[in-house]
Amino acid sequence: MTFFFEILIGGLLSGLMYSLVALGFVLIYKASGVFNFAQGAMVYFAALAVVGLMDKGLPMWAAVIGAFGVMLVVGISTERFVLRKLVNQPPITLFMATIGLSFFLEGLGPLLFGNEVRPINLGIVDEPIEAILTRFNIVLSKFDLAAAAIAGILVGALALFFQFTKVGRALRAVADDHQAALSLGIPLQHIWAIVWGVAGFVALVAGMLWGSRNGVQFALTLTALKALPVLILGGFTSVPGAIVGGLVIGASEKLAEIYIPPVFQSAFGGNFGGIEGWFPYVFALLFLLVRPEGLFGEKHIDRV
């Protein structure tokens, strides 16, 4: 039973790491109705910027601030050169544009900051917390816990921001209808620049956490693929959804990886590990059949 709980807790904590990436998606989707496939590339780009600036001799804190500056530039130029030209295009066009953006960033990042795998040292060690290990015999990593706490704080802050500030309200209005928001006098371009900047910040946090865990490498872009099932489970428009979705996906994925392959194995023989790649998707897909708008997504009513 302790084994089960260990897996469950490990899954929940890694789920929060997925949530962190999913959060970036949700922010942009909420504010601009754009499904930003480039979020994974932004995570990679931000982490690369940090290590790249540190290679240039900057201390950690300066590198992080510098990387945030870089992400702001990326966000604002995305708004200026991509989104502004695609106002009122169908969402699918915007989606494909972000795929193009992700390719661009995946090329630009290594070109500017080098493509060797480098570590980020956040000063939090990845070792089990001893009190819990001795008391309950469960391995709970300090690093995972710290990452989860950071994710939690970030989410709380963003939820408050969306719900209770004027900018947050404007963001929600823009998400609802570009044209209507424009005609009410909401400065669309500012709003988009702000939201891409915030998404860049979230990407920076996610990139540093993921980067210190696995090293800064191209595989960071794949975090986006981890975040997608989280998104469809939680609903594209919901910040709490991203968190709950992350927890559910993280836990179910780790548990499935332990308990499902032996079932296949006893039926067919051979090795059936590595189901983490598809299990979250199939899980989210089955869930969608019951609730097509995700856990917390807004129900969309079609009118002819």
Add this chain to the structure above:
Amino acid sequence: MFYREAGQFKTTYEADSQVFPIRQDRIGFAVLMAVAFVAIPFTASEYWFSAILIPFLIFALAALGLNILTGYAGQLSLGTAAFMAVGAYAAYNFQLRIEGLPVLLTFILAGLSAALVGVAFGLPSLRIKGFYLAVATLAAQFFVVWALTKFPWFSNNSSSGVITAQKLALFGIAIDTPVKKYLFVLALVTVLAVVAKNLVRSSTGRAWMSVRDMDVAAEVIGIPLMRTKLLAFAVSSFYCGVAGALYAFCYLGSVEPDGFSLDLSFRVLFMIIIGGVGSILGAFLGAAFILLLPIFLDNVLPPLAALLHLPFTNAAVSHIQLMVFGALIIFFLVVEPHGLARLWQIAKEKLRLWPFPH
């Protein structure tokens, strides 16, 4: 073009509704076919066949398949490579397990297998739409690649799921040289492209387009959503499956499941974006563009770097390639969301009036 349709009067509905209503277009198409089937086999080099022409035709076929689903029926799919993989592995297994199965039948069965898988993963499209569906097709992408790797039966117990395509023979003639492979692929692609062109002009195609434009409205005017969407998934996957089988048998020779990765799906998606979403011609233009661009950049970037005295490594070239790819996609979406096919159409319209302004 430089010709006008003046003096060509249509006296029957058949004449009016043919694919190329203008005589010059028909002649142009016939010339194109003659060049493709007769002139190229005599003139092109082996490199051209195996590195450019054959992959071009195969990717064009896959793009055609995706275009039917995404461009005409409006269901965004990121699982193209998975359906291609199903086609490739199905063709391999049919050849392996059924003695003396005719080649053409093998390819049709491979396409049908892919269609079956396509319909299975298309079922959620009845409940979910848009991005949710796009993400759902990723389930197909990851699951199929995993299943092909893990179940040894699919690859006849070969390690890590690598399959080596059997030799093909059509009516007793072995398809072994690049020229023969080219002709075989060309013939299949031509037939399937003509079928696709006519399919999208038929009531089926119109039903797809109405579902794409607004599925609720389509349902209200009496279009059966389930049948229409699933048919789009089936036809699209059939095309992708045949393309996948050709990819394994006529292009690479041996493939592994990981070769049919998400990257391949994206490549095909880019082909239809750049070529033109919702256009048969666009699939071909896009495939040519995406295939030739890396070759072009490979040849242009190093001399350019030498000229500017920049230290260009291979890694830098591949990064710049990625950037150019990304930038081009954004550029096309901004400038001409309907892609190369639309540019071609605009050029034709302009030339029709040229040199007169009105």
